[in-house]
Amino acid sequence: MHTINAEEVTPEQKVRIFLEALPYVQKFRDSIFVIKYGGAAMEAPFLVERTLRDIVLLEAVGIHPLIIHGGGEAINKAMKSQGMRPKFVNGIRVTDKDLIALIEKVLCKEIGPFIAQKIIEYGAKAVFIPGYEVFSAVKWQAFSSQGYPIDYGYVGSIVAADIHPLLKLLHNQFIVVVSPLAKGENGEIYNVNADIAASKMAKFIKAKKLIYLTNTSGILADEKNPNSTISVVDKRRIDALKKKELFMEA
Known part of the structure; x- marks a missing residue:
């Protein structure tokens, strides 16, 4: 299959593409799209650029993108470099105190700011907000198939989100980038599943679309x-x- 590069598209094709897209642009103008950004689209440089440029284009035509990003391979690489061995129970990773500190660093000091900076480089306004400034959570209560409680450590279940600052930023033409972290009632930081965080955000903020960019x-x-x-x-x-x-x- 031949992939068409942007340089190969003729002016006539560009006009046709625009005309085909116009009804959708008009329909969703001033709507919020929540985008879960993860998988290969976060790893391969050419996909990073292509994906983020597409998101910038959404904002340019009047749609308000809000990104919930994943951890990608960055967390696994950081764990390996620190000599940390993952612990799993029933296929789910246990997040202890050292690991949540590492996850917070990777998500909030590296991945999130990187995404926001790239969006700015591609011509849009962007801001990164740590998830724990947005999401409130309680400790995730999990049970085995026999009904016994399982302690997964600092893994949270989202119960609320402070959407008002996000709405203000979105309607001022900022693309908002949020990490999948949440804060507990005593100030503790919880790791939360990025897919679930995106779905919760879409519900809380009344998004018109919830889009998943993933390898699955x-x-x-x-x-x-x-x-x-x-x-x-x-x-x-x-x-x-x-x-x-x-x-x-x-």
């Missing part, structure tokens, strides 16, 4: 066929898929 296949029409991804769903279709038991709530 997503919702499959046929679980045995990785190419059967259902790219776009709304609440009505989700309810229908649940009835067909194609997926269950996570």
Whole structure:
């Protein structure tokens, strides 16, 4: 398959693309899109540029993007460099005090500011906000299949978000970048699942779209066929898929 570069697109093709996109631009102008940014789109330099330029374009046509970013491989690399060995229970990583400090450093000192700076370089206004300044959480209560409690350490379950500062920034043409961290009632920092953080944010801020950029296949029409991804769903279709038991709530 031949990939068309921007330089290869003729003026006529550009006009046609714009005309095809125009109804969607008009429909979603001044809407908030929550984008979960992770996977290969955060790792490969050419994908980083392409993805962030596309997000800048969304803002340029009047859409308000809010990014919840993942940790990518950066956390794993940082753990390895520090000689830290991950501990898993039932396939889920345990986050102890040393690890949450490392995660906070990687997310809030490296990845988040990097994304915001790149967006600025590509011509838009951007601001990074640590997730613990936005999300409130309680300690995640997990149980084994036998009903015994499992302590995953500093892993949180989001219960609220302070969206008012975010709304002000978004409507002043800032692209907002938020890390998947949350604060507990006693000031402790919790690691939270970035996919869940994005869905919670979309609900709290009443986003028109929730977009996942990820390596995983997503919702499959046929679980045995990785190419059967259902790219776009709304609440009505989700309810229908649940009835067909194609997926269950996570």
